[in-house]
Amino acid sequence: MRMNEPPQVRSRDFKGSALRLLRRLTPQRGLTIAVILLGVGGIAVGVIGPRILGHATDLLFNGVIGRQLPAGLTKEQAIEAARARGDSTFADLLSGMNVVPGQGVDFGAVARTLALALALYVVAALMVWLQARMLNVVVQRTIARLRADVEDKVHRLPLRYFDTRQRGEVLSRVTNDVDNMQQSLSMSITQLLTSVLTVFGVLVMMLTISPLLTLLTVVTVPLSLWVTRSIARRSRTLFVDQWTNTGRLNAHIEETYSGFTVVKTYGHRAGAIEQFDELNDDVYRASFGAQFLSGLVSPATVFVGNISYVAVAVVGGVQVATGQITLGGIQAFIQYVRQFNQPLTQIAGMYNTLQSGIASAERVFDLLDAEEEPADPPGTLPAVGAARRGRVEFDEVSFAYLPGTPVLEHLSLVAEPGSTVAIVGPTGAGKTTLVNLLMRFYDVDAGRILIDDVDITSVSRSSLRSQIGMVLQDAWLFAGSVYDNIAYGRPDADYDDVVAAAKAAYVDRFVHTLPDGYDTHVSDGGANISVGERQLITIARAVLAQPQLLILDEATSSVDTRTEVLIQHAMAQLRRDRTSFIIAHRLSTIRDADLILVMESGRIVERGTHAELLARRGEYWTMTQR
Known part of the structure; x- marks a missing residue:
């Protein structure tokens, strides 16, 4: 930003800058692919867990109900006897259960089921941990390469570039903005990758349990996306302002500290403090507004998600009572609803971090795209000798x-x-x-x-x-x-x-x-x-x-x-x-x-x-x- 130019007021190309930032991961494509595969494996193993726990619940419930039924009857005979007594509700419940009259809880089967679930959760946790470790390597290497590119770029820039900009503002791009990009990449990629994979994995598992309940869950997603997009559009401008104003504040601090003796000598301490307060207020207002607006995303998406949760609970209870789904099935589905809504909430809440990182990325890319000194020709000046003395x-x-x-x-x-x-x-x-x-x-x-x-x-x-x-x-x-x-x-x-x-x-x-x-x-x-x-x-x-x-x-x-x-x-x-x-x-x-x-x-x-x-x-x- 030139000193005589107004601060940037909006992100020029959010999508283009985000894609350009992701393209910088390509030198680490091998590790990146491994991260994706580990993410897919970890999520795939993890989403099976609620289904297995639901099966354990069915084993317990079937045993409790089966012990109350007379031994020697078949399931169909027990259902007919219930209908003959006029207890059609109980008959419908039995029709959806895998119950054996007179047989109690098979604790051995329950223990094996729980052990399997525990083993799967441990494997999923190890895969996610390894994914996080490898992703950290990818991000750190990418940012290290970016810092090196910025350093090389600074040495290729003409003196004119620095003559038309405040030194502190340039330093802010090289330090603060690059650090913010690192934090945004580390947080955003992890959450984004995990959240997207979780949503698709959970969606598949929900469809295997009940297409109708899955539809009730998914129908609220467009509303969540609309809320997120509406809030994000308003906060994006404030994130750009936040980092632009941060650069201006750093420029003032650098100038004041570099010329501290002059400031003290000429009695400009009060003026310097006043200017600092003004710039600091600009950063505060932009940061407060950006964080406040982006902070509305998470509660808004949670509220929309709870609407689908209530609908699933009501309709699912009716389906259990009518034998269309087992108790363990509805238990697993409710867990899946939570797992489905949580990534959407994380993606929505991640928008503030993502937008802040993209705002910083644009400022860094502006520096990387700045006009350089013309390329040097390969020639060199002749060595000093008897005939060449420096005319x-x-x-x-x-x-x-x-x-x-x-x-x-x-x-x-x-x-x-x-x-x-x-x-x-x-x-x-x-x-x-x-x-x-x-x-x-x-x-x-x-x-x-x-x-x-x-x-x-x-x-x-x-x-x-x-x-x-x-x-x-x-x-x-x-x-x-x-x-x-x-x-x-x-x-x-x-x-x-x-x-x-x-x-x-x-x-x-x-x-x-x-x-x-x-x-x-x-x-x-x-x-x-x-x-x-x-x-x-x-x-x-x-x-x-x-x-x-x-x-x-x-x-x-x-x-x-x-x-x-x-x-x-x-x-x-x-x-x-x-x-x-x-x-x-x-x-x-x-x-x-x-x-x-x-x-x-x-x-x-x-x-x-x-x-x-x-x-x-x-x-x-x-x-x-x-």
Whole structure:
């Protein structure tokens, strides 16, 4: 979601996103098939249980009734005797029973029947347990692959993607939404598969007992589906809002915590809390509404299911009394009715989890579908040699971040091998844009950029960037030791090389004052080290990298005057035999540059050495007088 776009208000393609999510299970098709087969087997074994228990009930009931009848009579004679007494109801009941007059309860047969039922339930439980274990493997592998795809995608996205979105919102898609997809898959697939198989298995068993009672049970299903669909349609929008607002809230939290010192310094604590409360309320309202509406699904379907349960109880009692069905049969059928309605209720109740997961899936798929950087050509920049030292040429370069708003127009310049080119000008003149284009964070709209007469668009970005060292005004350090942060510039460097780079950048002179020297742990972002020291460490990182080209974007803006002098000496040594670009506001740092470019509104308005530009008494001279 772009920062200037309104939040999504509805799911665009619920069915398509759900199918796309399920297709991600195909790499685990073998385990998935095994899960389905285990589910079918477990449900098939489990649904037989009530029928067997019903048979045990019939054995007990038949024995109780048979003991009350005179021995020596046949069943038919007992029925005729009952009708002769005018007890037609009892006669009808006997006609539907497998009773032997004078014979009591066969406890041996009852025990064998119950043992069989217990064995079947144990087998069903083991199969369901194994199914759950294998399904967990399928889901975890699928989500692990999804996380890897998201991570790979992030590295293939252009810088433009991150420039137009809040960092916290992107992080929310990568973390919260992926985690929510995992929970939804784990819960939804298990319940959905089990519920669907149970419904079909139970339906078959009910038909074998009584088609009429089965019809009474099934007739309420369309009503349950209509209720579920009606509620789900209204809650789907709120689930999308829930995760969209969660992303906005995370973006605010990430910004506030990252700039906590600034927030405190400028007294914006109350404003930050107020904005947090507003975003938190948005999440609360969307979440409450989504959960409330989706929570209505389960009781509504239970109510509809109970209607069929009452109908079955009444009609089934009449059928038992008239001998159309045995007592054990109606007992088993009532159990089946409960088993039939319970999966429908679970499916209905699962809608909130499913919709929440699909809402997150859409956000993750949006990231996966985002436009990537154009594919890299296979070429590489030539290695640095005697004939190739790093000549850089901008040839009629034009560029705009937004269509119709040019930042650079027909800009041309040449940086000779080993020279130092300084770029100065007011904020927004296009200085940093030159660096972004040279690094191919963005591609030019028109013109060419060449290094040693090779168009940089004809080589891979990794080859290009491997030959460029960069020190930014925003000195960013990673969580790790001071040594690790310097070695980041060249991971294969040995300890002596790292220390030599640290000494060249004057890091060594303060690192020994730290608690553990080079092994001192740097917190995320380097908050436990001063701004100037962070700047020096990033310069040491560039020194260690030994690049062909060097870019210094306000590299000394955060150090004191004395340290700046030391850094200038270090930079002079570093720039030797390297083409360097220096972007600076402090004119004292660029006096010795071989070429100074003065930019304004995307154009070079003056160029020359420090002395030449002062002699012209133009824009550069005006800047020195301020």
